[in-house]
Amino acid sequence: MSQRKIGVFLVLACGLYGAAVSWAQTGSNAGLTGLWEYPTAEMPADGRGRFGYTHASPYAFYFVDVAWLPWFEVNARLSTFDNVWTGVQGQDRYYMDKAMDLKAVLYRSREWYMPSVAFGVMDMMGTELMKAWYGVATWRRGRVGLSMGYGTDRLNGFFAGAEWDITD
Numbered sequence: 001m002s003q004r005k006i007g008v009f010l011v012l013a014c015g016l017y018g019a020a021v022s023w024a025q026t027g028s029n030a031g032l033t034g035l036w037e038y039p040t041a042e043m044p045a046d047g048r049g050r051f052g053y054t055h056a057s058p059y060a061f062y063f064v065d066v067a068w069l070p071w072f073e074v075n076a077r078l079s080t081f082d083n084v085w086t087g088v089q090g091q092d093r094y095y096m097d098k099a100m101d102l103k104a105v106l107y108r109s110r111e112w113y114m115p116s117v118a119f120g121v122m123d124m125m126g127t128e129l130m131k132a133w134y135g136v137a138t139w140r141r142g143r144v145g146l147s148m149g150y151g152t153d154r155l156n157g158f159f160a161g162a163e164w165d166i167t168d
Contacts, residue, residue, distance in 0.1 A: 026163065029056045030130075031063025032075040032101045032122070035161040040147040041105060041118035041138035046070040058082040071108070073120075075101040079130065099123040099130060112141035122154065130154050 027050055028034035033043045036056075044050070049066035063077035081095045103120035115137035123130040136149030145163040149155075 027052070027063075027065060029054045029059070030061050030075065030079070030099075030101070030122070031065040031077050032103060032120075033065070033073060035147065035163055038147070038151075038155070038159045038161050039103060039118070039120060039122075039134060039136050039149070040145070040161070040163075041116040041136050041149075042140070042145070043067045043073040043103065043105060043118075071105045073103040073105075075103075077101070097123075097129055098126055100125055109140070112139060115139045 026033065026035065026040075028039065029036055031050070031052065031054075032039055034040045044065070044067040046067055046069060049064070051064045053063075054061050058081055060080045060082065061077050063075060065073065065075040067073045077099050079097045079099060081097070099122070101120065101122045102124060103118055105116060105118045107114075107117045109116045116139075117135070117137050119135045120133075122132045122134070132151045132154040134149055134151035134155055136147055138145055138147040140146075143165040145165075146160070147163070148158070148160040150158050
């Protein structure tokens with residue numbers, strides 16, 4: 001079975017599983033709870049998580065994400081870079097990198113006017129090609145969420161995003 005077929009299978013399986021459970025927060029491309037490439041101050045419920053595959057050229061990510069405690073999230077991932085070919089000693093393949101991300105929620109809001117606040121680190125070991133330290137605040141009112149934060153290195157400054165969950 002090719003890697004592409006395995007990736008499609010994982011995406012479909014995760015999508016069906018995610019649709020079946022309402023506790024799941026959205027995951028970023030790299031697996032950590034967030035919006036596309038940016039983290040939010042939300043996380044899955046205690047002991048819950050996700051696994052999967054995403055492809056956002058030039059990156060592809062295989063990930064496992066778990067909320068170990070009600071305030072602590074761990075994401076382990078394997079990244080491939082479509083634009084970097086290794087060709088080392090007969091191992092013709094794209095460059096691959098292992099990474100681990102951590103996020104801690106300092107304050108989890110129960111009121112829409114007060115944000116949830118989290119801080120974390122992305123790619124904290126190894127080559128640290130995608131390393132970033134960040135702080136983020138997320139306001140949520142019903143199905144609408146707004147996140148704003150600041151990150152170093154890969155995130156490179158201020159970031160923000162909006163989310164609207166159209167299904168319950």
